[in-house]
Amino acid sequence: MNIVVVSPEKFGNTAADIVQRVTENTEAPNITFPTGDSPLPLYRELVNRYQHGKLSLANVQAFGLDEWGELEPGHPIRCISRMKTQLYSETDIPVEQIYYLEPNTDDLDVHCEAYDKRIADMGGLTLSILGIGINGHIGFNEPGSKATVRTRKIQLADRTLNVSQKYGFDKTPSWGVTLGLATLLESKEILILATGAHKAEIVHLTVNGPETSDVPSSLMRRHPNCTLLLDEAAAQLLKK
Ligand code: F6R
Secondary structure (H helix, E strand, O other): OEEEEEOHHHHHHHHHHHHHHHHHHOOOOEEEEOOOOOOHHHHHHHHHHHHOOOOOOOOOEEEEOEEEOOOOOOOOOOHHHHHHHHOHHHOOOOHHHEEOOOOOOOOHHHHHHHHHHHHHHOOOOOEEEEEOOOOOOEOOEOOOOOOOOOOEEEEOOHHHHHHHHHHOOOOOOOEEEEOOHHHHHOOOEEEEEEOOHHHHHHHHHHHHOOOOOOOHHHHHHHOOOEEEEEEOOOOOOOOO
């Protein structure tokens, strides 16, 4: 794992440089986009670069990383709704190049399998952008998820449900759908984002703890081209 620590002011720029390098060096990059707080500085910077004519995302094939169950299509808390507001609608990613998981599907297993197959048929993921949950979840691959799991429905962990109160659910969904760790680990490159002192403990475990499915983020260490981008607060428990 390549660990990069920057100030909060440089966080968005550093992440955007990585995304821009991938988009400029790849004909049609397949990129996963997470929601949550961690990628917001990145999305703000990508939008800023696009608005100033410094960046185009027109060649990007955008894949949603995960989605809440139990919310109707178009619900503003849905990951796809937030991705549209925070990035997709603010840049030039063509709508027909935006893919996402739809939990309200008759046969969810078939839908998840088709999502993985689409990614495989398109040559696999070029860049997986990820956050880390305070319990080490990656996407919604909660503790206990093995490195071999594929895209699927999953029960959300209690800690995830507690933290997700920040989104203002009327009733918090008990399950979600997530890209699997195996699909993410097959990505050519991985960029994990973590900011803030509340992430310091899980960042420490991710980097220095045992590589275990109890902490799914620790499994990303086995990837040969994985960058963990941290601000100083999130990095405070790491050895110099
Ligand atoms: C969101 C997702 C989650 C978050 C994680 C960190 O699509 O996949 O794994 O990345 O819960 O969330 P924040 O960034 O809000 O701390």
